[in-house]
Amino acid sequence: MRLSSSLASILLAGTRLTGSVSAYPAHTESQAEAREPEFGALDSRGLTLKIGKEPGGDAKCPKTTNPGFEPQPEHKYTMNQIKQAFLQAAKLAADSKQIGDMTMASTSYKGFMEEQKIMAGPPSPEQLSALESLFSNSKTSVSDVALNITRPYLRAIRESPSSRSTPAESQCSRIWRTINNAVKELTEFNDKLAELVFEIHQVSDSHGADILMTDFNQEWAEFAWNCEPFVVKQPASTDLDRETKIQAWINMNAFCSKLTTHGNPKLNMVSDADWVIRRTLEKTPWEVFHHPDIDEEEDFMEDAFLDYRDYELEQRDVRSLNYWVPGAAAWFKLNSKVIYGMEGPMSHEHDWDETNWKGTKGWSKKRFAYWIERFEWISKVTALEKSTKQLAQECADVMKRVQGNSGP
Numbered sequence: 001m002r003l004s005s006s007l008a009s010i011l012l013a014g015t016r017l018t019g020s021v022s023a024y025p026a027h028t029e030s031q032a033e034a035r036e037p038e039f040g041a042l043d044s045r046g047l048t049l050k051i052g053k054e055p056g057g058d059a060k061c062p063k064t065t066n067p068g069f070e071p072q073p074e075h076k077y078t079m080n081q082i083k084q085a086f087l088q089a090a091k092l093a094a095d096s097k098q099i100g101d102m103t104m105a106s107t108s109y110k111g112f113m114e115e116q117k118i119m120a121g122p123p124s125p126e127q128l129s130a131l132e133s134l135f136s137n138s139k140t141s142v143s144d145v146a147l148n149i150t151r152p153y154l155r156a157i158r159e160s161p162s163s164r165s166t167p168a169e170s171q172c173s174r175i176w177r178t179i180n181n182a183v184k185e186l187t188e189f190n191d192k193l194a195e196l197v198f199e200i201h202q203v204s205d206s207h208g209a210d211i212l213m214t215d216f217n218q219e220w221a222e223f224a225w226n227c228e229p230f231v232v233k234q235p236a237s238t239d240l241d242r243e244t245k246i247q248a249w250i251n252m253n254a255f256c257s258k259l260t261t262h263g264n265p266k267l268n269m270v271s272d273a274d275w276v277i278r279r280t281l282e283k284t285p286w287e288v289f290h291h292p293d294i295d296e297e298e299d300f301m302e303d304a305f306l307d308y309r310d311y312e313l314e315q316r317d318v319r320s321l322n323y324w325v326p327g328a329a330a331w332f333k334l335n336s337k338v339i340y341g342m343e344g345p346m347s348h349e350h351d352w353d354e355t356n357w358k359g360t361k362g363w364s365k366k367r368f369a370y371w372i373e374r375f376e377w378i379s380k381v382t383a384l385e386k387s388t389k390q391l392a393q394e395c396a397d398v399m400k401r402v403q404g405n406s407g408p
Contacts, residue, residue, distance in 0.1 A: 109135035112185055116178045123175040124168075126152045131178065134192055142192060146199035149175055154203075176219035183255045184248035194258035201267060220256075220272075232279075234323035236311050246323060253330035260335050270338055273331050274346035274363075277339075280328035281374040282355035285316035321378055322388045332375075332395040336402040340368050365403075372399045 113132050116122060130148035133140050153175070156168035183193050197216065235245040253276065256269035294312050298305050314320065331339065342363035349361055359366055378384065379393035 108188065109186055112182065116181070121171075121174055123178055124152045124171050127172060127175045128178070131175070131182070134196060135186070135189055142195045143199045143202070146196055146203060149196075150200055150203045173215045176216050179216075180219055183251055187247060187251055190251055190255055191258065194255050197259060198262050198264075198267065201264065233315050234320055237314060246326075249323070250326045250330065253327040257330045257334045260331075260338060268338070270331060270335060270342065271347050275348040276324070277328050277331065277371065278346075278349070278355050278357070280321065280324040281371045282357045284318075284356060286318040286320075288316065291316070318381060318383050321381070322385050325378060325384075325388050325392055329391050329395045332371075332399055336395075336399050339363070340365065340399070340402050368399065369403065372396050372403070375399070 109132070113128065113135070117128060122128065127149050130145050133148075134142065134145045153169070153172035156166060156172055160166045160169070179193060179197065182189065186193070200216075234249075235242040239245065253273070256273065259267045260269050291312070294309055297308060301308055345362045357367060357370060359370070375392045375396040379389045379396065381389065
């Protein structure tokens with residue numbers, strides 16, 4: 001499947017690249033004007049997309065590498081015969097995929113949980129059991145899962161109130177690494193994972209509820225976001241895990257955006273997403289044709305230089321927006337009102353990290369208006385996937401409604 005076909009069926013996170021799952025809670029700002037894309041199908045909430053082939057997508061046939069394969073005499077076929085053959089193959093693939101999708105949500109978590117149990121330094125068995133119940137039973141109370149996950153952690157803190165370095169505490173804090181991994185890998189549970197973290201935050205305990213969330217914030221900032229927002233790059237076009245990595249990127253942004261919708265200042269993740277927004281809407285590396293930072297590596301890398309050069313140029317191509325736009329859009333589709341009302345400095349904005357925004361640094365309504373213009377520009381870029389352009393226009397529409405309803 002071409003990446004364009006995959007992205008064409010994504011309406012941000014929570015929507016699997018290869019399946020159909022919930023994208024956003026029912027209270028999205030743009031839901032009133034949600035419309036069905038011509039190559040997908042929406043559920044009753046208007047937010048679940050089912051995979052469909054994007055019009056104009058290429059069909060590629062694998063080449064055999066079997067040394068024992070003997071080529072047959074060449075045959076000539078009419079265009080109609082070729083077309084019918086492709087249609088038949090597409091139908092077989094679609095039928096196979098549909099069967100796979102029906103079992104996706106009920107089986108994908110099992111392998112994930114087994115991996116978490118045997119990884120180096122796993123969380124406590126009690127916590128893993130609680131988390132698995134969230135995935136295995138749709139009727140499980142998320143608040144009960146939150147209590148069961150926090151119970152061993154808080155028990156360890158109570159037993160050693162003067163120290164936070166006990167083995168029990170250390171083991172229990174590892175649940176955040178598992179939740180981090182689940183956000184990236186288990187697309188179909190994106191909504192539930194956001195709700196789970198919110199419910200964990202609601203747990204009241206005088207001995208350590210705040211400590212628990214501090215560990216979450218540290219885990220997310222240092223490891224989930226990679227602690228290096230300025231070096232995050234889209235996977236190479238030759239990367240065999242490209243679609244998986246893109247899906248993980250979308251999932252992370254959607255998860256954080258969903259946490260922000262709860263309105264709790266301690267769960268407002270927008271301040272950590274400013275670099276995603278600026279990278280998507282304020283930088284235009286494709287307008288530069290001389291890249292000294294790439295050229296200077298030519299003499300040192302020798303044979304490896306061409307691969308390095310091509311990869312770096314992919315990052316600066318306008319088509320890199322097919323990667324960045326879904327991540328940034330996750331914030332505007334759900335939190336445009338929050339972003340519109342923000343003021344003050346941005347967490348990751350630095351003088352040396354220049355962008356095309358020439359106004360005052362920090363969050364502002366003028367900058368918000370500039371982002372609307374950028375989304376509208378993106379929606380008209382011929383080189384981009386249709387899904388990317390459509391998503392950019394939807395974001396611009398949501399933002400303009402927020403802007404128009406702000407009042408005097």
